[in-house]
Amino acid sequence: MKKIFISLSLVACIYADGFSMPKATNPLYQKECASCHMAFQPSLLNQNSWTKMMSNLPNHFGVDASLEKVDEQAIKKYLIDNSKNRLKNPSNEIxxxxMPWFTHEHNRFKEKANKNPKIKTLSNCMACHIHADKNDYDEDNVRIPK
Ligand code: HEC
Ligand code: HEC
Incomplete structure:
Protein backbone atom coordinates (compact mmCIF):
# COMPACT_ATOMS: atom_id res chain seq x y z
CA MET A 1 0.00 0.00 0.00
CA LYS A 2 2.76 2.38 0.94
CA LYS A 3 4.57 1.66 -2.30
CA ILE A 4 1.48 2.40 -4.35
CA PHE A 5 0.98 5.66 -2.53
CA ILE A 6 4.54 6.78 -3.14
CA SER A 7 4.47 6.01 -6.85
CA LEU A 8 1.10 7.72 -7.26
CA SER A 9 2.30 10.90 -5.60
CA LEU A 10 5.43 10.85 -7.72
CA VAL A 11 3.35 10.70 -10.86
CA ALA A 12 1.18 13.52 -9.54
CA CYS A 13 4.25 15.70 -8.92
CA ILE A 14 5.63 15.15 -12.39
CA TYR A 15 2.39 16.01 -14.11
CA ALA A 16 1.26 18.80 -11.84
CA ASP A 17 3.95 21.19 -12.87
CA GLY A 18 5.41 21.83 -16.27
CA PHE A 19 8.50 23.27 -14.64
CA SER A 20 8.81 20.12 -12.44
CA MET A 21 10.51 22.01 -9.69
CA PRO A 22 12.29 20.03 -7.01
CA LYS A 23 11.93 21.61 -3.59
CA ALA A 24 14.65 23.94 -2.39
CA THR A 25 14.94 22.00 0.85
CA ASN A 26 18.71 21.80 1.21
CA PRO A 27 19.23 23.07 4.79
CA LEU A 28 22.53 24.79 4.09
CA TYR A 29 21.03 26.55 1.07
CA GLN A 30 18.03 27.63 3.15
CA LYS A 31 20.28 28.93 5.89
CA GLU A 32 22.73 30.87 3.73
CA CYS A 33 20.69 31.97 0.73
CA ALA A 34 17.21 32.69 2.02
CA SER A 35 17.81 35.56 4.43
CA CYS A 36 17.49 38.43 1.93
CA HIS A 37 15.04 36.79 -0.48
CA MET A 38 13.32 33.43 -0.79
CA ALA A 39 15.37 30.34 -1.64
CA PHE A 40 14.92 30.46 -5.41
CA GLN A 41 14.42 26.93 -6.77
CA PRO A 42 17.62 25.63 -8.36
CA SER A 43 15.67 24.65 -11.46
CA LEU A 44 14.94 28.31 -12.23
CA LEU A 45 18.44 28.73 -13.68
CA ASN A 46 20.82 26.63 -15.71
CA GLN A 47 24.21 25.35 -14.67
CA ASN A 48 26.13 28.20 -16.31
CA SER A 49 24.18 30.88 -14.48
CA TRP A 50 24.57 29.22 -11.07
CA THR A 51 28.28 28.65 -11.68
CA LYS A 52 28.78 32.27 -12.61
CA MET A 53 26.75 33.55 -9.66
CA MET A 54 28.44 31.29 -7.12
CA SER A 55 31.90 32.37 -8.21
CA ASN A 56 31.16 36.02 -7.51
CA LEU A 57 29.28 36.15 -4.20
CA PRO A 58 31.18 39.20 -2.85
CA ASN A 59 29.52 41.18 -5.67
CA HIS A 60 26.04 39.70 -5.58
CA PHE A 61 23.59 42.17 -7.13
CA GLY A 62 25.23 45.02 -5.26
CA VAL A 63 25.53 43.22 -1.91
CA ASP A 64 28.19 41.05 -0.30
CA ALA A 65 26.83 37.50 0.00
CA SER A 66 30.18 35.77 0.43
CA LEU A 67 30.43 32.47 2.29
CA GLU A 68 33.05 30.15 3.73
CA LYS A 69 34.64 28.22 0.88
CA VAL A 70 33.24 24.83 2.05
CA ASP A 71 29.71 26.19 2.22
CA GLU A 72 30.06 27.94 -1.12
CA GLN A 73 31.22 24.70 -2.76
CA ALA A 74 28.46 22.61 -1.17
CA ILE A 75 25.72 25.05 -2.18
CA LYS A 76 27.15 25.38 -5.68
CA LYS A 77 27.06 21.60 -6.10
CA TYR A 78 23.48 21.43 -4.85
CA LEU A 79 22.38 24.20 -7.23
CA ILE A 80 24.14 22.71 -10.24
CA ASP A 81 22.88 19.19 -9.54
CA ASN A 82 19.32 20.53 -9.50
CA SER A 83 19.58 23.14 -12.26
CA LYS A 84 17.72 22.98 -15.58
CA ASN A 85 20.02 23.03 -18.51
CA ARG A 86 17.30 23.30 -21.07
CA LEU A 87 16.67 26.86 -19.89
CA LYS A 88 18.34 29.18 -22.38
CA ASN A 89 20.58 31.98 -21.27
CA PRO A 90 21.81 33.67 -24.42
CA SER A 91 23.18 36.79 -22.78
CA ASN A 92 25.14 35.06 -20.00
CA GLU A 93 22.89 36.81 -17.49
CA ILE A 94 22.56 35.41 -13.98
CA MET A 99 15.84 35.04 -18.52
CA PRO A 100 13.79 34.83 -21.73
CA TRP A 101 11.17 32.47 -20.26
CA PHE A 102 10.73 34.84 -17.32
CA THR A 103 10.49 38.10 -19.25
CA HIS A 104 8.09 36.47 -21.70
CA GLU A 105 5.79 35.59 -18.81
CA HIS A 106 6.26 38.73 -16.67
CA ASN A 107 7.30 41.84 -18.58
CA ARG A 108 3.72 43.01 -18.87
CA PHE A 109 3.66 43.40 -15.04
CA LYS A 110 7.05 44.96 -14.63
CA GLU A 111 6.16 48.65 -14.54
CA LYS A 112 3.21 48.13 -12.19
CA ALA A 113 5.28 45.89 -9.92
CA ASN A 114 8.09 48.42 -9.58
CA LYS A 115 5.60 51.15 -8.58
CA ASN A 116 3.73 48.99 -6.08
CA PRO A 117 5.31 49.05 -2.59
CA LYS A 118 3.77 45.63 -1.90
CA ILE A 119 5.80 44.13 -4.77
CA LYS A 120 8.72 46.53 -5.41
CA THR A 121 10.48 44.22 -7.85
CA LEU A 122 9.67 41.20 -9.99
CA SER A 123 12.35 39.34 -8.02
CA ASN A 124 9.88 39.30 -5.16
CA CYS A 125 8.16 36.14 -6.42
CA MET A 126 6.14 35.65 -3.26
CA ALA A 127 4.39 38.99 -3.61
CA CYS A 128 2.27 37.38 -6.36
CA HIS A 129 2.93 33.62 -6.24
CA ILE A 130 1.73 33.21 -2.70
CA HIS A 131 3.15 29.68 -2.40
CA ALA A 132 6.35 30.24 -4.38
CA ASP A 133 8.43 29.01 -1.44
CA LYS A 134 6.56 25.70 -1.72
CA ASN A 135 7.46 25.41 -5.42
CA ASP A 136 3.94 26.30 -6.38
CA TYR A 137 3.74 28.67 -9.35
CA ASP A 138 0.32 27.44 -10.38
CA GLU A 139 -1.91 30.11 -11.90
CA ASP A 140 -4.56 29.35 -9.27
CA ASN A 141 -2.15 30.65 -6.64
CA VAL A 142 -1.21 33.94 -8.26
CA ARG A 143 -2.56 37.10 -6.60
CA ILE A 144 -1.27 40.37 -7.93
CA PRO A 145 -1.50 42.90 -5.05
CA LYS A 146 -3.58 45.98 -5.84
C1 HEC B 1 22.83 39.93 1.88
C2 HEC B 1 21.63 39.63 1.14
C3 HEC B 1 21.68 38.45 0.17
C4 HEC B 1 22.13 37.18 0.40
C5 HEC B 1 22.72 36.59 1.68
C6 HEC B 1 21.90 36.44 -0.86
N1 HEC B 1 21.32 37.26 -1.77
FE1 HEC B 1 20.70 36.69 -3.62
N2 HEC B 1 20.11 38.61 -4.02
C7 HEC B 1 20.22 39.68 -3.14
C8 HEC B 1 19.74 40.88 -3.80
C9 HEC B 1 19.70 42.27 -3.19
C10 HEC B 1 19.33 40.50 -5.11
C11 HEC B 1 18.74 41.39 -6.19
C12 HEC B 1 17.23 41.39 -6.10
C13 HEC B 1 16.60 42.38 -7.06
O1 HEC B 1 17.09 42.53 -8.17
O2 HEC B 1 15.58 42.97 -6.70
C14 HEC B 1 19.58 39.06 -5.19
C15 HEC B 1 19.26 38.30 -6.29
C16 HEC B 1 19.45 36.93 -6.40
C17 HEC B 1 19.04 36.13 -7.53
C18 HEC B 1 18.37 36.65 -8.79
C19 HEC B 1 16.93 37.02 -8.56
C20 HEC B 1 16.42 37.80 -9.73
O3 HEC B 1 16.11 38.98 -9.58
O4 HEC B 1 16.35 37.26 -10.83
C21 HEC B 1 19.39 34.84 -7.26
C22 HEC B 1 19.13 33.63 -8.14
C23 HEC B 1 20.03 34.83 -5.97
N3 HEC B 1 20.02 36.12 -5.47
C24 HEC B 1 20.58 33.73 -5.38
C25 HEC B 1 21.28 33.75 -4.16
C26 HEC B 1 22.04 32.65 -3.64
C27 HEC B 1 22.26 31.33 -4.35
C28 HEC B 1 22.50 33.03 -2.42
C29 HEC B 1 23.37 32.25 -1.46
C30 HEC B 1 24.69 31.87 -1.94
C31 HEC B 1 22.04 34.40 -2.18
N4 HEC B 1 21.31 34.79 -3.27
C32 HEC B 1 22.27 35.12 -1.03
C33 HEC B 1 20.65 39.61 -1.84
C34 HEC B 1 21.17 38.49 -1.21
C1 HEC C 1 3.74 40.94 -10.20
C2 HEC C 1 3.39 39.58 -9.87
C3 HEC C 1 4.41 38.49 -10.13
C4 HEC C 1 5.70 38.39 -9.64
C5 HEC C 1 6.42 39.35 -8.70
C6 HEC C 1 6.24 37.15 -10.17
N1 HEC C 1 5.30 36.53 -10.96
FE1 HEC C 1 5.53 34.74 -11.91
N2 HEC C 1 3.75 35.01 -12.83
C7 HEC C 1 2.86 36.02 -12.55
C8 HEC C 1 1.68 35.83 -13.39
C9 HEC C 1 0.43 36.71 -13.37
C10 HEC C 1 1.94 34.69 -14.19
C11 HEC C 1 1.01 34.08 -15.22
C12 HEC C 1 0.05 33.16 -14.53
C13 HEC C 1 -0.59 32.28 -15.50
O1 HEC C 1 -1.35 32.77 -16.34
O2 HEC C 1 -0.29 31.07 -15.44
C14 HEC C 1 3.23 34.18 -13.79
C15 HEC C 1 3.81 33.02 -14.31
C16 HEC C 1 4.94 32.41 -13.77
C17 HEC C 1 5.43 31.09 -14.13
C18 HEC C 1 4.83 30.20 -15.20
C19 HEC C 1 3.86 29.25 -14.60
C20 HEC C 1 3.42 28.26 -15.67
O3 HEC C 1 3.08 27.15 -15.28
O4 HEC C 1 3.41 28.62 -16.85
C21 HEC C 1 6.53 30.83 -13.37
C22 HEC C 1 7.38 29.57 -13.35
C23 HEC C 1 6.75 32.01 -12.55
N3 HEC C 1 5.76 32.93 -12.83
C24 HEC C 1 7.80 32.15 -11.67
C25 HEC C 1 8.08 33.34 -11.00
C26 HEC C 1 9.28 33.55 -10.23
C27 HEC C 1 10.38 32.53 -10.03
C28 HEC C 1 9.22 34.82 -9.74
C29 HEC C 1 10.25 35.56 -8.92
C30 HEC C 1 11.62 35.53 -9.41
C31 HEC C 1 7.96 35.40 -10.21
N4 HEC C 1 7.32 34.48 -10.97
C32 HEC C 1 7.51 36.67 -9.90
C33 HEC C 1 3.02 37.04 -11.65
C34 HEC C 1 4.19 37.30 -10.96
Whole structure:
Protein backbone atom coordinates (compact mmCIF):
# COMPACT_ATOMS: atom_id res chain seq x y z
CA MET A 1 0.00 0.00 0.00
CA LYS A 2 2.76 2.38 0.94
CA LYS A 3 4.57 1.66 -2.30
CA ILE A 4 1.48 2.40 -4.35
CA PHE A 5 0.98 5.66 -2.53
CA ILE A 6 4.54 6.78 -3.14
CA SER A 7 4.47 6.01 -6.85
CA LEU A 8 1.10 7.72 -7.26
CA SER A 9 2.30 10.90 -5.60
CA LEU A 10 5.43 10.85 -7.72
CA VAL A 11 3.35 10.70 -10.86
CA ALA A 12 1.18 13.52 -9.54
CA CYS A 13 4.25 15.70 -8.92
CA ILE A 14 5.63 15.15 -12.39
CA TYR A 15 2.39 16.01 -14.11
CA ALA A 16 1.26 18.80 -11.84
CA ASP A 17 3.95 21.19 -12.87
CA GLY A 18 5.41 21.83 -16.27
CA PHE A 19 8.50 23.27 -14.64
CA SER A 20 8.81 20.12 -12.44
CA MET A 21 10.51 22.01 -9.69
CA PRO A 22 12.29 20.03 -7.01
CA LYS A 23 11.93 21.61 -3.59
CA ALA A 24 14.65 23.94 -2.39
CA THR A 25 14.94 22.00 0.85
CA ASN A 26 18.71 21.80 1.21
CA PRO A 27 19.23 23.07 4.79
CA LEU A 28 22.53 24.79 4.09
CA TYR A 29 21.03 26.55 1.07
CA GLN A 30 18.03 27.63 3.15
CA LYS A 31 20.28 28.93 5.89
CA GLU A 32 22.73 30.87 3.73
CA CYS A 33 20.69 31.97 0.73
CA ALA A 34 17.21 32.69 2.02
CA SER A 35 17.81 35.56 4.43
CA CYS A 36 17.49 38.43 1.93
CA HIS A 37 15.04 36.79 -0.48
CA MET A 38 13.32 33.43 -0.79
CA ALA A 39 15.37 30.34 -1.64
CA PHE A 40 14.92 30.46 -5.41
CA GLN A 41 14.42 26.93 -6.77
CA PRO A 42 17.62 25.63 -8.36
CA SER A 43 15.67 24.65 -11.46
CA LEU A 44 14.94 28.31 -12.23
CA LEU A 45 18.44 28.73 -13.68
CA ASN A 46 20.82 26.63 -15.71
CA GLN A 47 24.21 25.35 -14.67
CA ASN A 48 26.13 28.20 -16.31
CA SER A 49 24.18 30.88 -14.48
CA TRP A 50 24.57 29.22 -11.07
CA THR A 51 28.28 28.65 -11.68
CA LYS A 52 28.78 32.27 -12.61
CA MET A 53 26.75 33.55 -9.66
CA MET A 54 28.44 31.29 -7.12
CA SER A 55 31.90 32.37 -8.21
CA ASN A 56 31.16 36.02 -7.51
CA LEU A 57 29.28 36.15 -4.20
CA PRO A 58 31.18 39.20 -2.85
CA ASN A 59 29.52 41.18 -5.67
CA HIS A 60 26.04 39.70 -5.58
CA PHE A 61 23.59 42.17 -7.13
CA GLY A 62 25.23 45.02 -5.26
CA VAL A 63 25.53 43.22 -1.91
CA ASP A 64 28.19 41.05 -0.30
CA ALA A 65 26.83 37.50 0.00
CA SER A 66 30.18 35.77 0.43
CA LEU A 67 30.43 32.47 2.29
CA GLU A 68 33.05 30.15 3.73
CA LYS A 69 34.64 28.22 0.88
CA VAL A 70 33.24 24.83 2.05
CA ASP A 71 29.71 26.19 2.22
CA GLU A 72 30.06 27.94 -1.12
CA GLN A 73 31.22 24.70 -2.76
CA ALA A 74 28.46 22.61 -1.17
CA ILE A 75 25.72 25.05 -2.18
CA LYS A 76 27.15 25.38 -5.68
CA LYS A 77 27.06 21.60 -6.10
CA TYR A 78 23.48 21.43 -4.85
CA LEU A 79 22.38 24.20 -7.23
CA ILE A 80 24.14 22.71 -10.24
CA ASP A 81 22.88 19.19 -9.54
CA ASN A 82 19.32 20.53 -9.50
CA SER A 83 19.58 23.14 -12.26
CA LYS A 84 17.72 22.98 -15.58
CA ASN A 85 20.02 23.03 -18.51
CA ARG A 86 17.30 23.30 -21.07
CA LEU A 87 16.67 26.86 -19.89
CA LYS A 88 18.34 29.18 -22.38
CA ASN A 89 20.58 31.98 -21.27
CA PRO A 90 21.81 33.67 -24.42
CA SER A 91 23.18 36.79 -22.78
CA ASN A 92 25.14 35.06 -20.00
CA GLU A 93 22.89 36.81 -17.49
CA ILE A 94 22.56 35.41 -13.98
CA UNK A 95 19.26 36.98 -12.91
CA UNK A 96 16.16 34.78 -13.13
CA UNK A 97 14.18 37.92 -13.93
CA UNK A 98 16.28 38.52 -17.07
CA MET A 99 15.84 35.04 -18.52
CA PRO A 100 13.79 34.83 -21.73
CA TRP A 101 11.17 32.47 -20.26
CA PHE A 102 10.73 34.84 -17.32
CA THR A 103 10.49 38.10 -19.25
CA HIS A 104 8.09 36.47 -21.70
CA GLU A 105 5.79 35.59 -18.81
CA HIS A 106 6.26 38.73 -16.67
CA ASN A 107 7.30 41.84 -18.58
CA ARG A 108 3.72 43.01 -18.87
CA PHE A 109 3.66 43.40 -15.04
CA LYS A 110 7.05 44.96 -14.63
CA GLU A 111 6.16 48.65 -14.54
CA LYS A 112 3.21 48.13 -12.19
CA ALA A 113 5.28 45.89 -9.92
CA ASN A 114 8.09 48.42 -9.58
CA LYS A 115 5.60 51.15 -8.58
CA ASN A 116 3.73 48.99 -6.08
CA PRO A 117 5.31 49.05 -2.59
CA LYS A 118 3.77 45.63 -1.90
CA ILE A 119 5.80 44.13 -4.77
CA LYS A 120 8.72 46.53 -5.41
CA THR A 121 10.48 44.22 -7.85
CA LEU A 122 9.67 41.20 -9.99
CA SER A 123 12.35 39.34 -8.02
CA ASN A 124 9.88 39.30 -5.16
CA CYS A 125 8.16 36.14 -6.42
CA MET A 126 6.14 35.65 -3.26
CA ALA A 127 4.39 38.99 -3.61
CA CYS A 128 2.27 37.38 -6.36
CA HIS A 129 2.93 33.62 -6.24
CA ILE A 130 1.73 33.21 -2.70
CA HIS A 131 3.15 29.68 -2.40
CA ALA A 132 6.35 30.24 -4.38
CA ASP A 133 8.43 29.01 -1.44
CA LYS A 134 6.56 25.70 -1.72
CA ASN A 135 7.46 25.41 -5.42
CA ASP A 136 3.94 26.30 -6.38
CA TYR A 137 3.74 28.67 -9.35
CA ASP A 138 0.32 27.44 -10.38
CA GLU A 139 -1.91 30.11 -11.90
CA ASP A 140 -4.56 29.35 -9.27
CA ASN A 141 -2.15 30.65 -6.64
CA VAL A 142 -1.21 33.94 -8.26
CA ARG A 143 -2.56 37.10 -6.60
CA ILE A 144 -1.27 40.37 -7.93
CA PRO A 145 -1.50 42.90 -5.05
CA LYS A 146 -3.58 45.98 -5.84
C1 HEC B 1 22.83 39.93 1.88
C2 HEC B 1 21.63 39.63 1.14
C3 HEC B 1 21.68 38.45 0.17
C4 HEC B 1 22.13 37.18 0.40
C5 HEC B 1 22.72 36.59 1.68
C6 HEC B 1 21.90 36.44 -0.86
N1 HEC B 1 21.32 37.26 -1.77
FE1 HEC B 1 20.70 36.69 -3.62
N2 HEC B 1 20.11 38.61 -4.02
C7 HEC B 1 20.22 39.68 -3.14
C8 HEC B 1 19.74 40.88 -3.80
C9 HEC B 1 19.70 42.27 -3.19
C10 HEC B 1 19.33 40.50 -5.11
C11 HEC B 1 18.74 41.39 -6.19
C12 HEC B 1 17.23 41.39 -6.10
C13 HEC B 1 16.60 42.38 -7.06
O1 HEC B 1 17.09 42.53 -8.17
O2 HEC B 1 15.58 42.97 -6.70
C14 HEC B 1 19.58 39.06 -5.19
C15 HEC B 1 19.26 38.30 -6.29
C16 HEC B 1 19.45 36.93 -6.40
C17 HEC B 1 19.04 36.13 -7.53
C18 HEC B 1 18.37 36.65 -8.79
C19 HEC B 1 16.93 37.02 -8.56
C20 HEC B 1 16.42 37.80 -9.73
O3 HEC B 1 16.11 38.98 -9.58
O4 HEC B 1 16.35 37.26 -10.83
C21 HEC B 1 19.39 34.84 -7.26
C22 HEC B 1 19.13 33.63 -8.14
C23 HEC B 1 20.03 34.83 -5.97
N3 HEC B 1 20.02 36.12 -5.47
C24 HEC B 1 20.58 33.73 -5.38
C25 HEC B 1 21.28 33.75 -4.16
C26 HEC B 1 22.04 32.65 -3.64
C27 HEC B 1 22.26 31.33 -4.35
C28 HEC B 1 22.50 33.03 -2.42
C29 HEC B 1 23.37 32.25 -1.46
C30 HEC B 1 24.69 31.87 -1.94
C31 HEC B 1 22.04 34.40 -2.18
N4 HEC B 1 21.31 34.79 -3.27
C32 HEC B 1 22.27 35.12 -1.03
C33 HEC B 1 20.65 39.61 -1.84
C34 HEC B 1 21.17 38.49 -1.21
C1 HEC C 1 3.74 40.94 -10.20
C2 HEC C 1 3.39 39.58 -9.87
C3 HEC C 1 4.41 38.49 -10.13
C4 HEC C 1 5.70 38.39 -9.64
C5 HEC C 1 6.42 39.35 -8.70
C6 HEC C 1 6.24 37.15 -10.17
N1 HEC C 1 5.30 36.53 -10.96
FE1 HEC C 1 5.53 34.74 -11.91
N2 HEC C 1 3.75 35.01 -12.83
C7 HEC C 1 2.86 36.02 -12.55
C8 HEC C 1 1.68 35.83 -13.39
C9 HEC C 1 0.43 36.71 -13.37
C10 HEC C 1 1.94 34.69 -14.19
C11 HEC C 1 1.01 34.08 -15.22
C12 HEC C 1 0.05 33.16 -14.53
C13 HEC C 1 -0.59 32.28 -15.50
O1 HEC C 1 -1.35 32.77 -16.34
O2 HEC C 1 -0.29 31.07 -15.44
C14 HEC C 1 3.23 34.18 -13.79
C15 HEC C 1 3.81 33.02 -14.31
C16 HEC C 1 4.94 32.41 -13.77
C17 HEC C 1 5.43 31.09 -14.13
C18 HEC C 1 4.83 30.20 -15.20
C19 HEC C 1 3.86 29.25 -14.60
C20 HEC C 1 3.42 28.26 -15.67
O3 HEC C 1 3.08 27.15 -15.28
O4 HEC C 1 3.41 28.62 -16.85
C21 HEC C 1 6.53 30.83 -13.37
C22 HEC C 1 7.38 29.57 -13.35
C23 HEC C 1 6.75 32.01 -12.55
N3 HEC C 1 5.76 32.93 -12.83
C24 HEC C 1 7.80 32.15 -11.67
C25 HEC C 1 8.08 33.34 -11.00
C26 HEC C 1 9.28 33.55 -10.23
C27 HEC C 1 10.38 32.53 -10.03
C28 HEC C 1 9.22 34.82 -9.74
C29 HEC C 1 10.25 35.56 -8.92
C30 HEC C 1 11.62 35.53 -9.41
C31 HEC C 1 7.96 35.40 -10.21
N4 HEC C 1 7.32 34.48 -10.97
C32 HEC C 1 7.51 36.67 -9.90
C33 HEC C 1 3.02 37.04 -11.65
C34 HEC C 1 4.19 37.30 -10.96
Missing amino acids: AITK
